[in-house]
Amino acid sequence: SSLDSSVKALSSDETFFRCVYDDYMRLISKVTWKINKSDKTSSVFLKEEFFYKDNSLLPFQSNENNLESNTLVKNYFSVSGLLEKKEKYDLSSEEEKLLAKDFFVYNTEGKLLEKELSVFDKDGNKTTERFVLQHPGSERSGYDYYKNDVLLRSVKYTSETNYSQKIFFDSENSVLSVYENGMLVDEVFS
Numbered sequence: 001s002s003l004d005s006s007v008k009a010l011s012s013d014e015t016f017f018r019c020v021y022d023d024y025m026r027l028i029s030k031v032t033w034k035i036n037k038s039d040k041t042s043s044v045f046l047k048e049e050f051f052y053k054d055n056s057l058l059p060f061q062s063n064e065n066n067l068e069s070n071t072l073v074k075n076y077f078s079v080s081g082l083l084e085k086k087e088k089y090d091l092s093s094e095e096e097k098l099l100a101k102d103f104f105v106y107n108t109e110g111k112l113l114e115k116e117l118s119v120f121d122k123d124g125n126k127t128t129e130r131f132v133l134q135h136p137g138s139e140r141s142g143y144d145y146y147k148n149d150v151l152l153r154s155v156k157y158t159s160e161t162n163y164s165q166k167i168f169f170d171s172e173n174s175v176l177s178v179y180e181n182g183m184l185v186d187e188v189f190s
Helices: none
Strands: 008-011 015-020 028-034 041-051 062-064 073-075 083-090 097-108 112-120 126-135 136-148 150-157 163-168 175-181 182-189
Touching: none
Parallel strands: none
Antiparallel strands: 008 015, 015 028, 028 041, 041 062, 062 073, 073 083, 083 097, 097 112, 112 126, 126 136, 136 150, 150 163, 163 175, 175 182
């Protein structure tokens, strides 16, 4: 069965949006034009598509095709609508080339526990950064930072402006810096 769709258009001084909705009023596509004020022309710079399973009101995937940067971003969502995976591709050659891949892990309450960000160079070599939050959903409570699975930094907040940061140079050498009101007050090398 095919669903009728509804089209909405919105504009601002610099952009124009065309949104298409299905019968459930779910956004299925959005096209964004940039408006050139000087010669009053416009050009499409972003095309977005949203995909749903059955009668779900939340998408399980969205694709963002940026025509200016010639990139495609694929977002994958959990049943509850949380972003679980994001992939960025370069479309400038004949074959899609993976530029970056991000993963997000949540607890049962939907609070962020961990994010892993991977970047791929032109030869396909991967560099990965991982942030493990010490308190779910709050990066400002503290986190451990890993690069290519090696712990490099551990940050612990006691308030918005008071925190300690331990930087690991290798398995035996580190420096612990203590900040109060955003100012360095103590450093301990070990």
